[in-house]
Amino acid sequence: MKRLAAVLGLVWCVANLVVAYWMLTGGILAKTAQHEGIVAQASLLLGGLLVAIFAGLLARQCLRMFAAPDEASGA
């Protein structure tokens, strides 16, 4: 069960890393600068960076849990 949760967690991480990529690239698009302005660009860059960091932390936990289910999950 823990390994299944770890795999699902990793899938969730990948989806969120894609979102982070969209946010980061969206933040530097010329179209965003023209239509949304600097605040929206900064928000997208900050949001994308934070999503990437949080997804990375979850991915690390999931990988630990997959490798050693009992040790990494406090059970």
Add this chain to the structure above:
Amino acid sequence: MRGLLGLLVALVATAVTAALFMNIVGQAGVAQPWGNELDDNFIFVRALPAILATGVAYGLIGGWLYPRGAAARRGDGAVRRFSPATVLLHLLITIGFVIALPTGLWQYMGGILDVQGPLPVFMYYRIHYIGAAIILASVAAFVTYWWMTGDRSLVVAPREWPRYLRGLATEVHPMVRRWMVRLLRIDTAQSAGSSGTFTFYEKTFMFPGWAVAITLITVTGLLKLLRYAIPIPGTVVFVVSTLHVTAMVMLILLTLDHLRYYFARWPLVVAIFTGWLPPRRTAPRTAPSGAPAATGGDE
């Protein structure tokens, strides 16, 4: 018997809401020549009172079936951490987020990236509204349930915050702790004491974070929706839409952090699905990599 009656009342309330909803959908289909997207907005705004009422009904049933009681302990040593009502409502709101979050995200990112997804635009809105309806009903249910049971086990009293921040500092990563101690001038020499049923992290960061993000996304979502029922200035709609997206990003981050935190504490994952915190098999994990021993309660 009470449980069966409660389930029956919940099913009747759901069926009545569904019938009302279908009636609104039927009227919208023949009365106005609007497009699918605008049609859905009107359907959702008209169904809103019924959705919230259903949530209140769920909360009342939960409060009636599972009033707050003394902490329960099973023969095998497992301790009750969540009531069945909390378990079910948590499941319900999770389903709502799983539906509403990706569709809401695509509505925003699709526009930024100027990409047409595999579905027509109105379908993303429609699915998003279904998820939002589930979230609204869940929020109404949770608030009603907590009001009925008087449970405040996840809330920190204002005078307790200094102690709870000291406790939080013991649970987070050393790097974050150093930053916290310096910025918030936390006196780490003093003991934080016990956090009670929930960990310091859950009570000082997780619950307040979710409460703020859910309140923000709910209020801004409702305001965005109400512009179809009452006139709202364009500037207000712009600010509200920006805050709605901000809340969405907060929820994405909180979901990632939620999973990370609980995957590292598997017994707490078991507890949110069963209501029971399994008996400890190993020595309790302490800060910073794990929460202190989470004791049982009846939330």
